[in-house]
Amino acid sequence: GSRKGPIIADGDNLKVKELIADEGRPLVTMTGGKLEVTGFGARWADASGANASFKMSGGEIDFTGTGILNLGWQSRVDPVRSSRGMWEMTGGEVTVKGLEAGVSGNGGIGMIDLHGGTLNVGISRGGLTIRNRSKMDITEGKLVLTGDQKSKVEGYIDDRLIVGYGGKAELAINVSGGKTTVTAIDPNPSVPGDFNEDGILDAED
Numbered sequence: 118g119s120r121k122g123p124i125i126a127d128g129d130n131l132k133v134k135e136l137i138a139d140e141g142r143p144l145v146t147m148t149g150g151k152l153e154v155t156g157f158g159a160r161w162a163d164a165s166g167a168n169a170s171f172k173m174s175g176g177e178i179d180f181t182g183t184g185i186l187n188l189g190w191q192s193r194v195d196p197v198r199s200s201r202g203m204w205e206m207t208g209g210e211v212t213v214k215g216l217e218a219g220v221s222g223n224g225g226i227g228m229i230d231l232h233g234g235t236l237n238v239g240i241s242r243g244g245l246t247i248r249n250r251s252k253m254d255i256t257e258g259k260l261v262l263t264g265d266q267k268s269k270v271e272g273y274i275d276d277r278l279i280v281g282y283g284g285k286a287e288l289a290i291n292v293s294g295g296k297t298t299v300t301a302i303d304p305n306p307s308v309p310g311d312f313n314e315d316g317i318l319d320a321e322d
Contacts, residue, residue, distance in 0.1 A: 121144065122143060122144035122145050122146065123145055123146070124145075124146045124147070124148065125145070125146070125147040125148070125149070125150050125152055125176060126147075126148045126149050126150055126176075127148070127149035127150055127175075127176075128149070128150060129149070129150030129151070129152075129176075130150060130151045131150070131151065131152045131153070132152075132153045132155055133152070133153070133154055133155070133156075134154070134155055134156030134157065134182070135154065135156050135157050135158065135159065135160070135184065136154055136158070136159035136160070136161065136171075137159070137160050137161075137163055138160075138161050138162060138163060138167065138169035138171075138202070139160075139162075139163040139164040139167055139169075140164045140166075140167055141167065141168075142167075142168045142169070142170075143167070143169045143170070144169075144170045144171075144172070145170075145171045145172070146172045146173075146174075147171070147172070147173040147174070147175070147176050147178070147209065148174050148175050148176065149175040149176040149209075150176045150177075151176060151177045151178075151179075152176065152177070152178045152179075153178075153179050153181055154178070154179070154180045154181065154182060154184065155181055155182045156182040156183070156184060157182060157183060157184035158180055158182065158183070158184020158185045158186060158187065158213070158214075159180075159184065159185075159186045159187060160187050160190040161186070161187060161188050161189070161190065161202035161204065161227075162188065162189050162190060162200040162201055162202030162203075162225050162227075163187075163190045163200070164200060165199045165200060166199050166200060167200040167201070167202075167225070168200070168201045168203075169200075169201070169202050169203065170203040170205060171203065171204050171205065172205045172207075173204075173205065173206045173207070173208065173209045173211070173234065174206075174207045174208045174209065174233070175208045175209045175234075176209045176210075177209060177210050177211075177212075178209070178210070178211045178212070178213075179211075179212045180212065180213045180214055183214075184214075185213055185214050185215030185216060185217060185241055185242050186204070186211075186213040186215070186216045186217070187202075187217050187220050187227075188202030188203075188204055188216070188217070188218045188219070188220075188225075188226075188227025188228070188229070188251070189201060189202040189218060189219050189220055189225030189226045189227040189251060190202070190220045190225065199225060200225030200226070201225055201226045201227075201228065202218075202225060202226070202227045202228070203228050203230070204227070204228070204229045204230070205229075205230040205232070206229075206230065206231055206232060206233055206234040206236065206258055207232050207233035207234065207257075207258075208233045208234045209233075209234045209235075210234055210235045210236075210237070211234070211235070211236050211237065212237040212239075213236075213237070213238055213239065214238075214239040214240075214241035214242075215238065215239060215240070215241035215242040215243060215244055215245070215246075216229075216236075216238045216244075216245050216246070217242070217243070217246045218246065218247045218248070218251035218252075218253070219246075219247060219248040219250065219251035226250055226251050227247070227251040228251060228252055228253075228254075229251075229252070229253040229254070230254050231253060231254065231255045231256070231258030231259070231260060232254075232255075232256045232257055232258055233256075233257045233258050234258050234259075235258065235259045235260075235261060236258065236259070236260050236261070237261045237263075238260070238261070238262050238263065239263045240263050240264060244262060244263065244264075244266065244269075245262055245266070245269070245273075247273055247278040247279070248278075251278065252277070252278055252279070252280065253273075253278065253279045253280070254280050254281070254282075254283055255279065255280070255281050255282075255288065255299065255300065255301040256281070256282050256286075256301055256303075257301075257303075258300075259298060259299070259300050260279075260298070260299040260300075261296050261297070261298050261299075262296065262297040262298075262299070263295070263296065263297075264295060264296075264297065265292050265297060266292075266297040267290050267292050267297055270288075270290055270297060270299055271290070274288055279299070281301030281302065281304075282301055282303070282304055285304045286301045286302050286303065286304040287301070287302045288300070288301055288302070289301070289302055
């Protein structure tokens with residue numbers, strides 16, 4: 118059946134110490150409002166076999182505590198890569214002090230779909246870490262890292278741990294003002310007046 122879970126919407130102003138999703142297939146949807154994580158951060162898919170999703174289309178999330186965003190967190194005694202933490206953005210803004218996709222040990226898999234909005238990642242506990250077959254896919258979203266992280270990002274791109282448009286697009290890396298910004302170059306930019314979406318402006322439109 119369809120998955121149901123809590124919805125954070127415009128007008129909501131929430132503070133929590135931790136975000137934890139463990140057994141089963143938990144889902145949180147955020148369409149607006151504000152969420153502040155004041156403690157040890159997030160352990161998303163914190164159990165063997167868990168398949169947890171956070172779907173964000175608007176609003177703001179700010180990790181103000183000591184913790185980072187962990188995707189695919191599980192015990193060393195669990196089967197390897199048996200948990201999956203999904204972070205799916207089509208809008209909004211998330212600010213974390215660090216992000217670990219595919220946590221060490223027997224860590225699970227972390228998948229980030231940055232299809233809109235902005236994901237800001239600091240330098241705490243290694244800053245951005247992607248491992249264990251985890252992946253970040255960027256389309257219309259923007260990844261902003263603290264400091265000059267160009268070489269790290271290039272390594273992730275070479276290993277196909279960060280891709281654009283599912284691997285169909287090139288990624289642009291810009292280092293400026295103490296930040297590294299990563300965006301995808303749309304492989305099929307729209308042409309004004311191209312109503313049949315064939316990439317050509319002609320009589321067929």
